[in-house]
Amino acid sequence: MRSALSDNFLYLHKFSEMNLAVYFKEFNYNIRLAYPIILAMLGHTIVGVIDNIMVGKIGATELAAASLANSFVFIAISLGVGFSTALTPLVAHSDAENDTKTGRTIFINGLFLCTIVGISLFAIIYFSKPLLNHMGQPEEVIVLARPFLDIVAVSLIPAIIYQAYKQFADGKSRTKNSMYATIITNITNVVFNYLLIYGVWIFPEMGMLGAAYGTLISRVVMIIYMHFALSGQDLFKPFLSNISWAELKKEMLNKIVKLGIPSGLMSFFEVALFVGAVWLSGMIGTVAQAANQIALSMSSMTFMFASGLSVAAMIRVGNQRGLKDYQKLKIVARSILLMAVLIYTVFALGFILFHNYIPMLFLNNADQLNAVMNEEVIKIAGQLLLVAAIFQISDCIQVVTLGALRGIQDVNVPMIITFVSYWVIGFPISIYLGLYTDAGAKGIWIGLLAGLTTAAIFLYLRFHILSNRLIKNN
Template sequence: MHSKTSEENCKMNLSQYTKEFSYNMQLAYPVIIGMLGHTLIGIVDNIMVGKLGSTELAAVSLGNSMIFVAMSLGIGFSTAITPIVAEADAEKDNSKIRSAFHHGLFLCVILGFSLFGLVVLAKPIMELLHQPKEVIALAKPFVDWVAFSLVPLIIYQGYKQFADGMSMTKVSMYAIIMANILHVIINYCLIYGVWIFPKMGIIGAALGTVISRIAMVVFMHMILSRRERLKQYFHDFSFDEIKKEMIKKIVNLGLPSAMQMLFEVVLFTAGIWLCGNIGKTSQAANQIALSLASMTFMFAMGLSVVSMIRISTQKGLNDYKQLVVVARSIFLLAILIEILFAIMFVALHQILPYLFLNMENQSQILDNQEVIAIAAKLLLVAAVFQISDGIQVVVLGALRGLQDVKIPMYITFVAYWIVGFPISFYLGEYTSLKAVGVWIGLLAGLTAAAVFLFIRFHYLTKKMISENASK
């Protein structure tokens, strides 16, 4: 009798979480498609450039690693616009919406140009990190162009976060789909020299990225400025409206979020550089595994945004018990999705790397076989680490929903740089594990982040429930 009751309780507990799944996915899918679109631009570059050879693939990998660091700062910072706009929209305060949008866009323009300048100035880092000479020679001109694409990308983020705050998540999804179609067409013409176009190799890939990102901004501006309810926010912009208080508010919210993203992205970038030190086949293999893991990670990223939105709603309603149910339902959904991807990676670890290389190129055949052997091993580690990665990012989203950004910033720093990086460095440089050792370090860092962030969330919600009960 007792076991039957506990079985029923367990089913009831599980059903209170699973009944939230469909609403979570409904909110998450436009965000996931948008995130996948960002990643796809890099993956398309890798697949198309991989057909040219492993040196070209390593050059794009090295160039994009520098861009990703800057991109994480820009995207992390811009997330501050959404909660301010959403709050003002709930209050029906049009002047506050306008202020958050204009200040956010103004800061995104400044940040976009600043990041472009920083990346161009940071190019000598490639030599300091002892990357292969032939890879650096190809990567430098590629970096100049792709760094410039950060300007339209960060401006696009300003529009996207504004639209998300107004609960219009599908607009950015359409912009990304359009950009990806355009990107593939331009890449195909300019990388291989099709029809009247010159054969530009990896510079063609960089130009494809720049043009498609400019098109994204134009698309967002046209769609949003023509919406009847948004027209009032798109006219009479003046610098007199820029106020210190709103800039301070956006910076205070945006900076810790930017730092959290930076700590994780720089850890992965350090992984790329460590693999570059080991050799170009390890670097190319790392890029293949990272491209695939990044795609599956976007599902967790989408759920992280949902986590932030739904948790902040429950917090506003002061319903902390339901807040915990909603949070756990999102955590559970993320774990289930990542386990499915883990099974797929284990089953296909020998097959997936072939998508990225031209096996018919006889001069590259030995290099390519070595790349595939290393990438297959990395995918087995990736299968496990994406479960940890999925948990840490959705819990981080929940903590942002609770407006708890500073402590998680310190947690992520310790997990990635005190735990993860030393393990990556030691196993990659001083043991026979090489690239696999680098990835074991990444797994250790992500697992530490997942555990400590979950403890932080559990501690805060328990405290909120008990304080609420004692009132």
């Protein structure tokens, strides 16, 4: 009996090792493809974190105002970026088939649509400013948020146009271009933040508005760099040279829109959930809103690793779909998912160990006038980081799986899953625990945890079913 049990155990152990070895084998390529995307996305988030740190040094009220204004922009940019992700799997598919003509058509039509989306989102945000007065936010926060929002809203236009270039380059597996663009963007942002916030040299002292102008200038620089960088590379010349709007094709426009709208809505549902947390925190008070912004900044930064891996999953799954190698498709997706879980376990441990110290980076600890407020912000932010540590795993699973589903061009059912998870389950829990119990800001984040976990479970089940179906029907 003991011998039989031992033999079975050894068999299971070897079988497990063989399965893991299949996934570990993909790690090297996954990392080489994903790390420039991660650095690029991390760079974009760092722009926001730098803004928050520099604005937070002015005061907690200014930080809360920037948080409120940026919440509108985050919603808009999630729609634009989500829409643009439709280009990546289409390009990856055409790239696997070496179809230059289709690839060019995808880029030109995608660039046109992203331009329209960017302008439209700016107009919507600009004319939505009156909503600030009806959101139950502190009056002193609203006064500071209005002019900040005007400036940052304009930056949506170059930011979304840039996405057409980025998603196209990513689909061609040339992910370093966006990494270099982000490095230049960050340098530009930091320099102009410093010059305009504090009024250095010939520049006026603009306070928190200087951070808004720094963001706008850096995003204009980003799109200019990306255009000329791709235009100068032989790989992209057949796609970017002699662009003519006469090449717009109704069939391709419709194809991108059919993928882009559900993709945009999926991103919107998730980002709007976190923006909802900003608004709910503001209804509790300035301290809760500032603490929420600190925890959100850190969670957003770690989220970029999962987002980068999600794009890698989208590219690799899209390639395998083009090659019709569905067994490999499933292995690739699972290998990236395994990488994400391992990475996010480390992040979760970091949040737990340093939850009392991280918030200190965002506030001026020498500010005696606001010392009591800052101390309370640090305490609440630390509690939120503990909740964020728990949902790190759920967050990485849901976003990487979404990338894999986009790679096989499945967007409609995932859109429904994300809506139900975040807005039928997650946000109502946030409202109840945050506003109607003593949990406060912590209760809001427990609702976020519930929504992300639900999405992770059902999105993975969706991918498991579809990938098996592709293998079976091949």
